[in-house]
Amino acid sequence: DSGVTQTPKHLITATGQRVTLRCSPRSGDLSVYWYQQSLDQGLQFLIQYYNGEERAKGNILERFSAQQFPDLHSELNLSSLELGDSALYFCASSEFRSYTGELFFGEGSRLTVL
Amino acid sequence: KNQVEQSPQSLIILEGKNCTLQCNYTVSPFSNLRWYKQDTGRGPVSLTIMTFSENTKSNGRYTATLDADTKQSSLHITASQLSDSASYICVVSAVYSGGGADGLTFGKGTHLIIQP
Numbered sequence: 001d002s003g004v005t006q007t008p009k010h011l012i013t014a015t016g017q018r019v020t021l022r023c024s025p026r027s028g029d030l031s032v033y034w035y036q037q038s039l040d041q042g043l044q045f046l047i048q049y050y051n052g053e054e055r056a057k058g059n060i061l062e063r064f065s066a067q068q069f070p071d072l073h074s075e076l077n078l079s080s081l082e083l084g085d086s087a088l089y090f091c092a093s094s095e096f097r098s099y100t101g102e103l104f105f106g107e108g109s110r111l112t113v114l
Numbered sequence: 115k116n117q118v119e120q121s122p123q124s125l126i127i128l129e130g131k132n133c134t135l136q137c138n139y140t141v142s143p144f145s146n147l148r149w150y151k152q153d154t155g156r157g158p159v160s161l162t163i164m165t166f167s168e169n170t171k172s173n174g175r176y177t178a179t180l181d182a183d184t185k186q187s188s189l190h191i192t193a194s195q196l197s198d199s200a201s202y203i204c205v206v207s208a209v210y211s212g213g214g215a216d217g218l219t220f221g222k223g224t225h226l227i228i229q230p
Contacts, residue, residue: 002157002159042221042222043220045218090158098217
């Protein structure tokens with residue numbers, strides 16, 4: 001158990017809909033990262049938050065947005081969903097703002113868009 | 115452009131045998147290199163993390179090596195077990211420079227299957 005909690009574990013929805021994925025980082029970790037992993041693809045970095053503020057942004061679509069709340073949990077919002085958005089979405093957390101520390105991953109949220 | 119290349123893409127070996135997975139990177143300036151194990155449909159789990167000054171690091175039956183001069187790393191698995199079947203991902207971190215770029219570059223992984 002990494003200590004990172006993601007909900008929901010599975011989500012099935014239709015094209016055009018909007019969903020919210022939630023992540024609770026490990027106790028004490030200030031950084032939260034979001035990654036997308038499509039079938040047989042590597043992990044693609046979406047966005048990082050550190051202590052409530054956006055720190056780094058990857059290839060995140062404009063239809064996607066995220067935020068980190070004062071209690072440090074984070075939410076990833078996916079809107080106007082398309083079939084190609086079907087993927088595993090992972091949240092990871094770390095203690096530091098930079099990438100020197102250990103990164104702990106949650107078990108992921110599997111999104112299926114029909 | 116920072117890149118991490120892993121080989122082979124997939125590998126099938128018999129239970130009890132050893133194997134070695136390769137990782138070549140072009141990430142600069144280098145900060146650290148990590149190996150993760152990802153079971154199908156699960157989150158990646160860290161095996162090792164090595165900095166520039168470390169040549170070898172072990173975690174049970176897993177031993178990672180790093181050659182920072184040639185920018186190569188390998189992950190050696192000894193006496194493989196069925197539970198070693200997973201994807202193994204090499205991740206290289208650049209020295210934090212601030213700004214908006216992601217500092218981690220992920221390889222696509224090696225899919226390892228252990229057969230009884």
